[in-house]
Amino acid sequence: MTQSIALNLVQLAFVLGLSPLFAGVLARCKEIVQSKRGPSILQPYRDLYKLIGKEERLPEQSSWIFRTTPYLVFATPLVVTLLIPVLTDFPLFFAFAGDMLAVGFIFAISGFFFALAAIDAGNPYGAMGASRTRMVGFLAEPVLIIVLFTVSFVASSTIPYIVQQHWVHPVSNLFAPSHVLLLVAFFMIILTETGRLPVDNPSGHFELAMIDESKALEFSGRSAALVKYGGYMKFVVLAVVFLNVLTTPWGLANDAALLSILAAIGFVALKILVLVALIVIVESSYAKLRLFRIADFLAGAFVVSVTAMLAELLHL
Amino acid sequence: MTPLGELNALVLGFFIVATIAMTVTRQVGACLQVFIVQSLLLAASAFLLGAVPFSWHLFALGCVTLLSKALVIPWLLRWLVPGEIYRKREIGRTLDTPATLLAALALTFAGYFFAQHLVKAAPNLSAGNVSMGFAALLVGLLVLAVRVEAVPQLLGILAMENAAFLAGIAIAPDFPLIAELAIAFDVPLLAFIVALLTRIAYRRMGTTEVGALSTLRERSR
Numbered sequence: 192m193t194q195s196i197a198l199n200l201v202q203l204a205f206v207l208g209l210s211p212l213f214a215g216v217l218a219r220c221k222e223i224v225q226s227k228r229g230p231s232i233l234q235p236y237r238d239l240y241k242l243i244g245k246e247e248r249l250p251e252q253s254s255w256i257f258r259t260t261p262y263l264v265f266a267t268p269l270v271v272t273l274l275i276p277v278l279t280d281f282p283l284f285f286a287f288a289g290d291m292l293a294v295g296f297i298f299a300i301s302g303f304f305f306a307l308a309a310i311d312a313g314n315p316y317g318a319m320g321a322s323r324t325r326m327v328g329f330l331a332e333p334v335l336i337i338v339l340f341t342v343s344f345v346a347s348s349t350i351p352y353i354v355q356q357h358w359v360h361p362v363s364n365l366f367a368p369s370h371v372l373l374l375v376a377f378f379m380i381i382l383t384e385t386g387r388l389p390v391d392n393p394s395g396h397f398e399l400a401m402i403d404e405s406k407a408l409e410f411s412g413r414s415a416a417l418v419k420y421g422g423y424m425k426f427v428v429l430a431v432v433f434l435n436v437l438t439t440p441w442g443l444a445n446d447a448a449l450l451s452i453l454a455a456i457g458f459v460a461l462k463i464l465v466l467v468a469l470i471v472i473v474e475s476s477y478a479k480l481r482l483f484r485i486a487d488f489l490a491g492a493f494v495v496s497v498t499a500m501l502a503e504l505l506h507l
Numbered sequence: 508m509t510p511l512g513e514l515n516a517l518v519l520g521f522f523i524v525a526t527i528a529m530t531v532t533r534q535v536g537a538c539l540q541v542f543i544v545q546s547l548l549l550a551a552s553a554f555l556l557g558a559v560p561f562s563w564h565l566f567a568l569g570c571v572t573l574l575s576k577a578l579v580i581p582w583l584l585r586w587l588v589p590g591e592i593y594r595k596r597e598i599g600r601t602l603d604t605p606a607t608l609l610a611a612l613a614l615t616f617a618g619y620f621f622a623q624h625l626v627k628a629a630p631n632l633s634a635g636n637v638s639m640g641f642a643a644l645l646v647g648l649l650v651l652a653v654r655v656e657a658v659p660q661l662l663g664i665l666a667m668e669n670a671a672f673l674a675g676i677a678i679a680p681d682f683p684l685i686a687e688l689a690i691a692f693d694v695p696l697l698a699f700i701v702a703l704l705t706r707i708a709y710r711r712m713g714t715t716e717v718g719a720l721s722t723l724r725e726r727s728r
Binding site: 363366367368369371372486487490491493494495497498499501502505 | 510513514516517519520521523524527528531604605608611612615616619638
């Protein structure tokens with residue numbers, strides 16, 4: 192038991208330690224694609240360090256919601272990390288404490304408080320961003336639920352560790368139409384949930400066009416660092432669910448030996464970098480959608496996910 | 508299911524998604540590209556079904572599809588229809604995107620359940636091809652119903668034709684080749700005529716909206 196708790200801590204350290212790096216690589220690669228040099232891939236670490244050292248200012252009318260939200264946004268990806276297979280393919284201490292539906296709900300808690308905090312700050316852009324995120328969020332919800340339904344039909348479980356074993360056994364499971372379509376839908380959800388193009392422009396600085404970022408405008412100092420860090424970790428956690436549970440469940444440690452854990456860290460980091468490259472391609476080739484076209488984008492994701500479920504139910 | 512059968516199932520899944528995508532892509536050019544993808548998927552399904560047991564009819568059909576639908580028809584349409592039409596967004600659609608997608612999903616289900624009777628009647632055919640072919644046929648009809656520009660309408664007819672073939676290659680794998688060749692000539696000819704008409708209509712009227720063309724207009728020059 193101590194061993195599996197220790198491994199859980201290693202997983203937490205992986206997500207905590209490397210998530211800013213992936214954000215840095217993503218930003219750098221995007222700049223390189225646009226023939227610019229871009230900041231160093233270590234820039235997110237420096238940003239976080241700088242922000243932690245700065246003085247924090249609170250809006251005058253804000254309440255406890257505004258003050259506690261950064262900690263919540265920071266903590267939720269870490270809680271989710273305990274439930275999912277980040278480095279090992281055998282269940283760890285908290286593996287059966289919650290399934291993939293719980294992952295969705297835990298993220299919903301932080302999303303809810305983040306939206307409240309944005310309104311709490313009293314900045315009109317915050318309220319606008321909050322209402323927009325809610326709109327995008329409730330359109331993305333049905334897709335996520337259908338994806339999870341399909342997963343539970345296919346693997347007869349929604350516990351990530353069990354789902355992951357299902358794709359490994361006959362490799363042909365990986366190419367079943369229901370699985371491939373499910374991946375497409377889930378990838379669209381990742382783009383939506385982490386505020387990437389074509390849904391939201393992560394590098395935009397124009398408040399009127401912001402969706403995700405305008406909620407964080409009023410945070411400063413340590414709160415800003417926590418909110419940013421939480422965002423980086425959320426991306427890594429969703430990427431891990433996508434890669435280790437749904438797409439490529441290989442390269443994970445199957446025993447607790449030090450060497451296999453180190454190899455797993457390398458493999459998982461490599462897989463996330465490949466996903467980052469894919470996102471760079473998507474972000475460089477699509478323009479941001481108008482707000483009311485996002486419904487169309489997510490309707491597309493919904494159709495793909497329903498087709499995936501159909502394909503599974505009809506034994507296509 | 509054999510590995511080839513599973514690969515075929517994957518192709519079928521993408522085929523139905525491509526057909527649904529044809530109902531909602533806004534740009535006419537994108538609609539044409541999705542049609543090319545759909546034709547490639549039809550050819551892939553023919554090759555996969557024709558591999559084991561080997562059937563040269565299906566291989567010939569795949570080659571004919573590649574040649575006529577993925578190469579000749581897109582080239583004819585690009586060549587004859589003015590480029591502005593492909594860059595234009597289609598605005599005057601009869602249904603908005605989410606409603607279209609929901610209708611397409613409903614038709615997919617309906618197509619599947621209609622096809623079940625056929626599958627029951629002849630149990631040794633590739634059930635997936637028949638049911639997805641039927642579903643795509645109905646979705647192709649939806650393309651005709653919701654799109655107003657001439658080129659997407661033509662592409663809708665061709666998508667229905669692809670869907671009928673998708674079901675057809677499972678029902679009659681030893682389809683006489685002469686029929687395949689006849690269709691291979693017939694369909695590009697249809698595309699040629701419609702493209703030519705579209706070109707003339709666009710020159711004269713400045714629009715290719717099919718609904719707008721039904722009213723007679725006399726304009727003094």
